[in-house]
Amino acid sequence: MIELAESRSAHNYHPLPVVIASAEGAWVTDVEGKRYLDCLAGYSSLNFGHGNPVILAAAHAQLDRVTLTSRAFFNDRFGAFASGLAELCGKDMILPMNTGAEAVETAIKVARKWGHDVKGITDPNIVVMEDNFHGRTTTIVSFSTDPDAHDGFGPYTPGFRIVKYGSAEAIADAIDENTVAVLLEPIQGEAGVLVPPDGYLRQVRELCTERGVLMIADEIQSGLGRTGDTFACDHENVVPDMYVLGKALGGGVVPVSALAADADVLGVIKPGQHGSTFGGNPLACAVGETVVNLLKSGEYQARARELESVLFEGLRALPGVTAVRGRGLWAGVDVDPSLATGRQVCERLMARGVLAKDTHGSTIRLAPPLVVEAREIEWALAQLGAVLTGSELRAAGGRP
DSSP: OHHHHHHHSOOSOOOOSOOEEEEEBTEEEETTSOEEEESSHHHHTTTTOBTOHHHHHHHHHHHTTOSOOOTTSOOTTHHHHHHHHHHHHTOSEEEEESSHHHHHHHHHHHHHHHHHHHHOOSSOEEEEETTOOOOOSHHHHTTOOOHHHHTTOOSOOOOEEEEOTTOHHHHHHHOOTTEEEEEEOSSBTTTTSBOOOTTHHHHHHHHHHHHTOEEEEEOTTTTTTTTSSSSGGGGGTOOOSEEEEOGGGGTTTSOOEEEEEOHHHHTTOOTTSSOOSSTTOHHHHHHHHHHHHHHHTOHHHHHHHHHHHHHHHHHHTSTTEEEEEEETTEEEEEEOTTTOOHHHHHHHHHHTTEEOEEETTTEEEEOOOTTOOHHHHHHHHHHHHHHHHTOOSOTTTTOO
């Protein structure tokens, strides 16, 4: 199966050599029947677990009714989804799309249109961060500082100013009379789960308000319960002008993304100026509304907060770990490079029944579904400890 996939698909990914056939909760099973604890959760797309019964029930019910109308017509699921998500975000309205990259592209368009219509700016710029990851479209990679994402894909889209992440002073220096927005991740995921200094988000919020530019928070990975709050911005009681959402919004069932902002921002988009055939489709709305309702209970945010200490205290106690960053159930773990690369660590973890993902050298990312149990996290940490110490214990022994 791996050989067929590799021979017939572009090599834009370098997957671990495991073929998953089924999944439930925090666990997946390969074609040979071996089970693995999923500590990636689809890059936070599966916050509510594989096959969440409430989400699946909503999807199954909608499949029997209507799945796609396009936005040429209203559908009976759209209003409730839009209202529920806007309320969750504390905003007036949403603009639905499908993937995270589409949502970021849409945020860029909205910011530029807002700058044109509200501020009279004809040559707008947007301040962005070093080591950002917002997707891989041609516009987005134009301001990526990752050579793999950026190099060889020019000519590049102008209009972006790249500054150091975590420095409000750098943002202040970059803003001028043509700046329409500051775009950032409250926690940088692909860069290694980088958490900015305390107070940084509040400083950015104050700066954007003072200078009359939009604060855009890309919460595609960090949002919807992952960090122990509904949004990572909540940790500093910051409300951006625009949320960019995706991944977990689709419940691990369908791709769903959206912007959320007030009417004075999203209201600049008029009919014909932006759209998506699939954005806001009935199936996506049924799933998205269910996700919103799950988050309203606060249960999943609370689980991430409660299990944070299990994950982080356990990681910091492991030999060979040089740094740990993150919040909630989202960790970036730096491993002593003399022991192994991040890829090698993930391959050895896979052999022991744990699936994780490397990034940038000897860093691995851990982000299990929020339904994971404390004993399962402890077991995964024991497997990582065995990998880092070269233990010869039986692979995947003592699985919970």
